[in-house]
Amino acid sequence: MHIEKIEYGQEKTGSMSQVAFALIVILTLAAAGLTGMLILKLITAEPSAASTRPFIEDVGKLLAYLLFDLGAIIYLYVKWQLQDEYVTTLE
Numbered sequence: 001m002h003i004e005k006i007e008y009g010q011e012k013t014g015s016m017s018q019v020a021f022a023l024i025v026i027l028t029l030a031a032a033g034l035t036g037m038l039i040l041k042l043i044t045a046e047p048s049a050a051s052t053r054p055f056i057e058d059v060g061k062l063l064a065y066l067l068f069d070l071g072a073i074i075y076l077y078v079k080w081q082l083q084d085e086y087v088t089t090l091e
Helices: 015-044 053-081
Strands: 002-008 085-090
Touching: 015 053
Parallel strands: none
Antiparallel strands: 002 085
16 A cells, blocks of 8 residues: 555634633643542552452542543544544555
């Protein structure tokens, strides 16, 4: 396969891209806070408490929130920020 040409679509502008950028910044700060809470919880936990079911559930919830947050950041970036590319290939 040989790539003939890569064309770039319009640059993303307008109110939706600005809203998406603001949401990305807010979600990034939220992801940093969740990561800090997770690390703090793991470092400060007593070994006897760290092996209990509630502790594991709390850590699992924090990881799920963090994963959802990172997924939302990637979605907003790809959908509303990243410039479209169109690739023409020859075979």
